[in-house]
Amino acid sequence: MTFRYQHRIHFRDTDAAGVVFFSNILSFFHEAYEASLAASGIDIRQFFRVDDLAVPIVHSNCDFHRPMQCGEIYDIMLTPQQESVNEFSISYQSFKADEAIRIVSEDFTQEDASDLANKRASATALTRHVTIQPRERRRIDIPPMLLAWIEQWSD
Amino acid sequence: MTFRYQHRIHFRDTDAAGVVFFSNILSFFHEAYEASLAASGIDIRQFFRVDDLAVPIVHSNCDFHRPMQCGEIYDIMLTPQQESVNEFSISYQSFKADEAIRIVSEDFTQEDASDLANKRASATALTRHVTIQPRERRRIDIPPMLLAWIEQWSD
Amino acid sequence: MTFRYQHRIHFRDTDAAGVVFFSNILSFFHEAYEASLAASGIDIRQFFRVDDLAVPIVHSNCDFHRPMQCGEIYDIMLTPQQESVNEFSISYQSFKADEAIRIVSEDFTQEDASDLANKRASATALTRHVTIQPRERRRIDIPPMLLAWIEQWSD
Amino acid sequence: MTFRYQHRIHFRDTDAAGVVFFSNILSFFHEAYEASLAASGIDIRQFFRVDDLAVPIVHSNCDFHRPMQCGEIYDIMLTPQQESVNEFSISYQSFKADEAIRIVSEDFTQEDASDLANKRASATALTRHVTIQPRERRRIDIPPMLLAWIEQWSD
Numbered sequence: 006m007t008f009r010y011q012h013r014i015h016f017r018d019t020d021a022a023g024v025v026f027f028s029n030i031l032s033f034f035h036e037a038y039e040a041s042l043a044a045s046g047i048d049i050r051q052f053f054r055v056d057d058l059a060v061p062i063v064h065s066n067c068d069f070h071r072p073m074q075c076g077e078i079y080d081i082m083l084t085p086q087q088e089s090v091n092e093f094s095i096s097y098q099s100f101k102a103d104e105a106i107r108i109v110s111e112d113f114t115q116e117d118a119s120d121l122a123n124k125r126a127s128a129t130a131l132t133r134h135v136t137i138q139p140r141e142r143r144r145i146d147i148p149p150m151l152l153a154w155i156e157q158w159s160d
Numbered sequence: 161m162t163f164r165y166q167h168r169i170h171f172r173d174t175d176a177a178g179v180v181f182f183s184n185i186l187s188f189f190h191e192a193y194e195a196s197l198a199a200s201g202i203d204i205r206q207f208f209r210v211d212d213l214a215v216p217i218v219h220s221n222c223d224f225h226r227p228m229q230c231g232e233i234y235d236i237m238l239t240p241q242q243e244s245v246n247e248f249s250i251s252y253q254s255f256k257a258d259e260a261i262r263i264v265s266e267d268f269t270q271e272d273a274s275d276l277a278n279k280r281a282s283a284t285a286l287t288r289h290v291t292i293q294p295r296e297r298r299r300i301d302i303p304p305m306l307l308a309w310i311e312q313w314s315d
Numbered sequence: 316m317t318f319r320y321q322h323r324i325h326f327r328d329t330d331a332a333g334v335v336f337f338s339n340i341l342s343f344f345h346e347a348y349e350a351s352l353a354a355s356g357i358d359i360r361q362f363f364r365v366d367d368l369a370v371p372i373v374h375s376n377c378d379f380h381r382p383m384q385c386g387e388i389y390d391i392m393l394t395p396q397q398e399s400v401n402e403f404s405i406s407y408q409s410f411k412a413d414e415a416i417r418i419v420s421e422d423f424t425q426e427d428a429s430d431l432a433n434k435r436a437s438a439t440a441l442t443r444h445v446t447i448q449p450r451e452r453r454r455i456d457i458p459p460m461l462l463a464w465i466e467q468w469s470d
Numbered sequence: 471m472t473f474r475y476q477h478r479i480h481f482r483d484t485d486a487a488g489v490v491f492f493s494n495i496l497s498f499f500h501e502a503y504e505a506s507l508a509a510s511g512i513d514i515r516q517f518f519r520v521d522d523l524a525v526p527i528v529h530s531n532c533d534f535h536r537p538m539q540c541g542e543i544y545d546i547m548l549t550p551q552q553e554s555v556n557e558f559s560i561s562y563q564s565f566k567a568d569e570a571i572r573i574v575s576e577d578f579t580q581e582d583a584s585d586l587a588n589k590r591a592s593a594t595a596l597t598r599h600v601t602i603q604p605r606e607r608r609r610i611d612i613p614p615m616l617l618a619w620i621e622q623w624s625d
Contacts, residue, residue, distance in 0.1 A: 016194055016208055017187045017336045021385055021518050023209070027527045027597075028327070028496035032172045035493070039171055039231070049231030053171055053486050054178070062492040066531035075331055076194070076204030100350035132492075172493070174365050174486035176540055181482050182372040182442075184340035190338070208331050217337040221376035230486055274399075326504055326518055327497045333519070342482045349481055349541070359541030363481055364488070386504070386514030 008044065008083045010037035010157040011102070016075050024072035030128050031067055034097040038132075056150060067130035071101075078102035079127065085155045089154040091144040093155055094133045098126045100125040126154040163199065163238045163313040165192035166257070171230050179227035186222055187285050189252040192236040193287075200309040213303060214294040222285035226256075230300045234282065235256035246299040248310055249288045253281045318354065318393045318468040320347035321412070325427075326385050334382035340438050341377055344407040347391040348442075355464040368458060369449040377440035386414040389437065395465045401454040403441045403465055408436045473509065473548045473623040475502035476567070481540050489537035495593050496532055499562040502546040503597075510619040523613060524604040532595035536566075543567040544592065550620045556609040558620055559598045563591040 012033050020026040043049050052060075073079065079099045087093045138145045149156075167188050175181040198204050207215075220232065234254045242248050293300045302310075322343050330336040353359050362370075383389065389409045397403050448455045457465075477498050485491040490600050504514050517525075538544065544564045603610045612620075 011311075011488065013195075015191050016204075016330055017190060017338070018311075019208075019331035020326055021331070021333045022524060022526075023331045024526075025329050026497075027530060028493040028500070031493035032491075033494070035172060036170050040168075043231060050229050053174075053230055059487060061487075061489075061537065064531070064533050065492060066529070068529050069527055074205050075208055076198060113498055123201075171485055172491050175481055176484035176488045177369060177371075177373075178486045178488070181342075182375060183338040183345070186338035186341070187336075214332060216332075216334075216382065217379055219376070219378050221374070223374050224372055227371065230325060233603070323505075325497075325501050326514075327500060329518075340502050342480075345482060350478075353541060359481075360539050363540055384515050385518055386508060428600075 006158060007160065008037070008041040010040045010081045010083065012036060012078070012079050012081055012099075014073055014077045019075050022150075024074055027067075027069060030073065030099070030151040031065055031130060031132075033079070033099065034081060034083070034095075034130050034132070037083045037097065038095060041083055041085075041158055042154060045150075045154065045157050047150055047154060057138070058145070059137050060134050060151075061137065062132050063135050065130065068129060069128050071085050071127040073099075073127055083158065084160060085158050087147065087152070087155050088133070090146050091136045092133065093147060093151070094131055097128075097130045097132075099128045100126055161270065161313060162315065163192070163196040165236045167191060167196045167229050167234050167236055167254075169228055169232045169310070174230050179229055182222075182224060184281045185224065185228065185254070186220055186285060186287075188254065189222075189236060189238070189250075189287070191287050192238045192252065193250060196238055196240075196313055197309060200305075200312055202305055202309060212293070213300070214292050215289050215306070216292065217287050218290050219288040220285065222283060225285050226282040228254075228282055238313065239315060240313050242302065242307070242310050243288070245301050246291045246302070247288065248302060248306070249286055252283075252285045252287075255281055316468060317470065318347065318351040320350045320391045320393065322346060322389050322391055322409075324383055324385050324387045324389070329385050334384055337377075337379060340383070340409070340443075341440060341446050343389070343409065344377075344393070344405075344440050344442070347393045347407065348405060351393055351395075351468055352464060355460075355467055357460055357464065360423065367448070368455070369447050370444050370461075371446050371447065372442050374443040375440065377438060378439055379438050381437040383409075383437055393468065394470055395468050396456065397462070397465050398443070401446045402443065403457060403461070404441055407438075407440045407442075409438045410436055434454060471623060471624065473502070473506040475505045475546045475548065477501060477544050477546055477564075479538055479540050479542045479544070484540050489539055492532075492534060495534065495538065495564070496530055496595060496597075498544070498558075498564065499532075499546060499548070499597070501593050502548045502562065503560060506550075506623055507619060510615075510622050512615055512619065522603070523610070524602050525616075526602065527597050528600055529598040530595065534593050536592040538564075538592055538595060548623065549625060550618050550623050552612065553598070553613050554616070555568050556601045557598065558616070559596055560610060562593075562595045562597075563620055564593045565591055 018025050018029040039049050080102055082098045085095045136145055136147045173180050173184040194204050235257055237253045240250045291302045293302055328335050328339040349359050390412055392408045395405045446455055446457045483490050483494040508514050545567055547563045550560045601610055601612045
């Protein structure tokens with residue numbers, strides 16, 4: 006089950022070209038990531054506090070298909086995936102709210118939906134995260150609560 | 161009727177001291193302002209595009225009573241007030257979500273509520289806005305749609 | 316001696332109205348504050364880490380006189396002042412770079428300069444800071460290193 | 471000749487984990503891009519105003535090798551490259567200031583330097599940009615001023 010998060014574009018995230026500044030879109034995706042953790046019962050404040058566990062992002066890539074503007078509402082779809090014992094990735098897609106509704110309501114196979122979704126997304130991205138012991142900065146295994154979160158929101 | 165807006169604190173708005181960076185709180189209040197405009201039927205994207213009308217903020221002040229942390233939810237109360245033919249102000253208060261609920265559900269007079277609210281708010285602020293013709297940057301009267309918005313959300 | 320900091324406006328700090336988003340101006344002033352601490356030999360990374368001492372901002376106010384645009388360079392003047400044993404304030408003024416140069420080079424008394432400066436500033440602001448013991452969040456005296464910093468950059 | 475830009479990490483760009491929030495690193499690289507345009511005599515304010523030409527970013531990818539902290543100074547190296555008549559890319563590397571100095575002063579071939587640089591960089595990134603006519607959003611050729619900028623800062 007993919008996690009879905011709704012986000013409204015605020016004025017501070019736009020720039021003088023009249024659209025969202027590119028790197029802010031990655032911030033929106035991170036908001037969705039935080040919301041998915043909270044939805045799995047993880048205490049976000051604890052999670053990001055970095056005592057015994059830190060989960061730094063080691064890679065991001067993002068494709069920007071369409072400009073996003075102030076006041077528009079987007080549905081962000083998020084899917085985590087385990088990559089190794091101490092690494093996972095998250096893929097994201099954002100759709101203008103009415104577009105997302107249309108995609109869901111139309112009658113087509115899962116594969117078609119995925120194709121269509123990729124074409125219509127305003128942005129798609131991937132982040133890679135590793136689990137480390139923060140003081141020594143050495144890798145440790147993904148803890149059970151994060152494995153449960155991956156399980157919950159994987160396809 | 162005061163406008164109420166709910167906001168969750170995201171990780172990007174915190175700083176290395178572990179709490180929300182002070183000026184981001186003004187950004188949250190601006191989000192509430194945008195939401196109140198949208199709730200009055202004003203097209204935000206048009207509104208902030210600055211063709212015939214610009215509404216720059218000429219003053220802000222803010223008191224920070226309590227630290228705000230990632231994952232917490234806040235209720236922001238917003239009240240606009242007309243100051244002259246071409247100037248209005250907005251006052252804001254933010255409350256940790258459960259606090260706000262308690263304030264509303266308790267049994268006390270409006271005056272007491274206001275007293276209590278001021279004591280418990282995590283932050284309070286005021287912004288002053290002027291209405292100008294953007295090309296010449298000279299003041300013009302507040303247009304009817306904004307007067308209606310002030311009317312709608314005033315006490 | 317007032318502390319002077321030079322800042323160039325970046326694209327990410329503008330908004331869809333084509334000028335700097337209002338609360339980002341307070342961020343620029345905070346950058347000047349950080350630079351002034353570093354110029355007094357204070358290790359910023361240590362300072363903001365909040366172990367034995369935290370210095371939260373409890374109040375800010377800001378007047379926005381002129382729009383600031385991408386690519387423009389500003390001189391920010393910063394003056395700290397002790398307010399009590401556990402509280403200090405900082406006042407800030409920002410000038411478009413060439414304006415600031417003109418003010419300095421013209422021949423007038425200090426009082427006139429101050430008058431003129433206020434008129435020509437793109438923004439002026441004040442922040443109030445308190446010194447606290449972070450775990451218990453109770454006030455403690457301003458430590459010697461900060462008193463020295465206040466001394467160094469006061470008029 | 472690679473373009474070099476120096477950037478100090480500010481408090482507002484850190485997060486509650488004590489290091490720079492990942493997407494802000496892309497903002498630093500964009501600052502370097504703006505500085506390189508200005509260094510080639512391009513009026514940034516005009517450039518980003520989007521009348522006859524817009525240059526949206528259509529892709530970004532970034533690898534985060536080491537955490538960046540408040541007060542640290544980074545040297546950002548930037549190299550643009552033409553990809554087609556209406557598309558160019560920019561590659562970026564950031565080094566903690568003293569590291570960068572060491573790399574430059576050591577005695578090794580260009581290839582070794584590049585190897586070493588990749589290993590020591592705190593972050594490396596690539597952005598892809600297209601040149602479009604903004605009203606119709608159709609692609610147009612890269613204009614001469616941008617071709618000259620690519621030429622100037624290419625290897």
